[in-house]
Amino acid sequence: MTLHSDVLIVGAGPAGLSLAISLAQAGFTATVVEQQPESALAQPAPDGREIALTHPSRATLERLGTWAQLADHEVGTICEAQVHDGPLGQHSALQLSASRSAPGNQCVGAAATEPLGFIVSNHALRRSAYAVAARTPSVRIVTRAQVTRVATLGAQAELDCVTASTDNATSGTPTERLHAPLLVAADSRFSATRRQLGIGAQMTDFGRTVIVCRMRHALPHGGVAHECFGYERTLAVLPLPDDPLDGHALCSVVVTAAAADAAVLMAQNPEAFAAQVQAQFKTRLGPMRLVGERHAYPLVAVYAQRFVGPRCALLGDAAVGMHPVTAHGYNLGLAGVERLTTALVAARQRRQDIGSADALASYARGHHRHAWPMYQGTNAIVRLYTDPRPVPRLLRQWVLQGARRLPPLQAAIVGQLTGQPPRWVRALAPRQ
Template sequence: MNPTDLLSAPSTQVSAHDCDVLIVGGGPAGLSLSIALSQAGLSSIVLEQQSAVTLAEPPPDGREIALTHPSVELLTALGSWSELATHEIGRIREAHVHDGAVQSVASMSLDALGSGEEHLGWIVPNHALRRSAFAVAAKSQHVRILDSAKVLGVSTSSDSATLEYQRAGAPKASLRAPLVVAADSRFSTTRRQLGVGADMTDFGRSVIVCRMRHEQPHHDIAHECFGYERTLAVLPLQDDPATGNHLCSAVVTADSADAQALMNLPAEAFTAKVQSQFDGRLGAMQLVGERHAYPLVAVYAHRFAGHRFALLGDAAVGMHPVTAHGYNLGLASVRELTNALQHAREQGQDIGNAAHLQRFARAHHRHAWPIFQGTNTVVRLFTNARPLPRLLRQLVLKSANVLPPVKSAIVQQLTGRGLFAIGAGGLTGRARSSHITRGHSMGR
């Protein structure tokens, strides 16, 4: 066996198949699904282009992920939350929204009061989530990971999904399973190979993400500053464990040409622009590490499932980051798909049956569609400098501040608590009991 075959295939597999589920993509969504399936008694093989070394220690990419409480509960149940270091877990106590210039009083202030939670949510580096998911998946009983694997083609038949792939330095090979899941990013090649199109919204903008140290404490308050040329988000992070310096994540969104110019600025000049747009509220700031730029393209697949396939995470819905829903929506799809497959197996049904998978697809669409459209509407409304959108924007923020039901609905989405919030609910049956018996704790 190749030493990078981290676990051998489970002994429970059907002789005609290599596993129960083939998962294309070893990011946090794909790996989280493999762990959840393992806890539910289903075997999987994960194929990922990156090497095992990179999967085990992914480099920082600048992205900080906001997590709802149900998302953290799911990560806790999977065991990956306990793999995070204490300094990697930050909290968002309040969120302040500023329209135009940053002022002493925010246009809209949000907190967790009345939600049953002490804070709105959590914030964790993306690379830490990737590392922790891999750490648990690599030691899960029914998970096999094929690193450095390029998927060459995917096809489905009446009784199987077949995947052709090639690993570095090895001949081409194939795998068969009742179901294949595409979890290989919003620009998913697997989605295209399965014949599923997607609506793509290119906002013509890019986001620059980086860490900054600053003089004044942030008090666990996140700020979203909607400027008319650039949008700035300032997200609270844990203090630097080595120096004790206060840290935040700065997220600058600008049109692509302006973003490139910002990336080309010396560190001091870039920092000065961020500090100026934030009106110096955190005192003197200094760039820590590298800046990373990403194009802003939102994606919504035409179908989330079909005969012997399903889409997961960004391969199904790739969100604009402004409302911080993307990763939480991906974890919700992990929960929903796991529950659907576990139910099918317990009922003696074929887990790759299209009719059964469509129930998962419809449920996820009901969650995702209004959030996706709402997020795109927020982006268009809050980045338009024309007089009418500016007036409408001010009316929206004022109404949210003075109408408790409106503010409550927003807080429900941020915390994940409430009837229509993302991820409300949990794993069923065996996955829940597995979490209880292992006794994972959120109190880190």
């Protein structure tokens, strides 16, 4: 069977589904192809990842209608961020907060300004995106589908997928061939679709593993996020909404360690692991206890050699897979949704073919200028703050002292965190 839509999207993650919704709102039709079953999209299992969202990202989710699908207890507020170098308390922390007044927000006291950002569980973002996409008339979602071939032809993009009626049955099932003017790869930083399209990527394997989990603690977090750069391990403690069942304070803990060290941490019993985190955080939140499971992920950053090609475009982690230390991965994906939608709407208004190079050029150029400084800056931060040698240690202190004493530098850092960087930062990106 040959089916047609305006855009084929490979990958029903939050970025792919958000693009489908955005395109439908703009008057396009979209087909999303996903290997997972519908049940896994409708009710995703918790995976330990908590996503920090910028103000532009929240605005995008509100426009798409997915923000309204989140329960109050699923949305946390980050009022302030503190960056610590070395053992906690050894040096003064760099304190970052937004400066614009926002009466009625959840930040109180000295941080009673516009929040730096918001924090939502990854599985909640996935669930809300699917809930809206599944009921959008111009969006078709093909689940349990294995993409076997993609091709970009002269007048159209083409995709073959094998669909299964059950999770474990693929052999002997029919192959669907889908055609559209444009194909978008949104199937993870290790995108098989990107490879089939002949687009390479720069990959940076940090040789480290990130462990993510939720923890309960005795003292309130005050909406403050902490990034603690230890010389062997990096610890992030992110504020979460209180437990909706019993009102206990919760945080997200992110431990980054060498692979062997991470394996040891994962093998510890819950009490021993909690004790390690509590000790590294100097008991600032009082006694801590693990809630739920720990999840481990290898740290590999990815930057595609180009974001578009003949009748194709890359979105989300397939375009840029970020190190999580600056929490910009999903925010870049949503920024890409906005840019790509805008580019296709403009092409339609000019009566251009939406899969043409001219139609996609503005998306590629704008997304690269936005993503490149964040990607390179994040990687530089990771290298600088995980290097135990004396000279990098001294340089780290210079950077933190400079940020504390130079308001323009601090403003640039806050701009990056809130998703509204100064123009001079965006202008640093070379041509892709």
